[in-house]
């Protein structure tokens with residue numbers, strides 16, 4: 001199931017959803033994805049770059065405290081690009097969004113909606129995955145912008161431009 005050399009690791013989150021690290025070209029992607037018949041990945045899920053994955057692990061506590069408060073307002077955290085983690089009705093949604101012509105962010109099909117149990121498993125297994133990938137994660141360079149101009153030009157921080 002796991003192999004050290006190609007950095008492919010897989011953890012079950014329950015109900016056929018898996019947390020998987022897998023190389024893609026020169027980079028490593030972290031998938032949260034529904035599988036079919038244990039070994040067949042479906043289109044239902046998303047793939048995060050290491051930088052977005054790292055950001056997600058950094059907002060685990062924010063998501064948890066929102067869940068614990070029983071706060072019913074919609075909550076989200078930006079992971080980079082058009083990827084967000086959001087909470088609605090006790091479900092945790094990991095998803096790519098896009099900016100529609102009217103300027104609203106709309107959900108794409110690239111994503112997955114997790115139960116609280118699956119979210120819990122994600123957090124537990126993230127610890128082990130991050131330990132296995134600590135060298136790769138250490139190499140992730142986090143965005144730092146000296147001024148607003150470079151922030152607005154950054155596809156990672158501001159994917160839809162200055163008006164977004």
Ligand SMILES: [Zn+2]
Nearest residue numbers: 143154156157
């Ligand atoms: Zn940036």
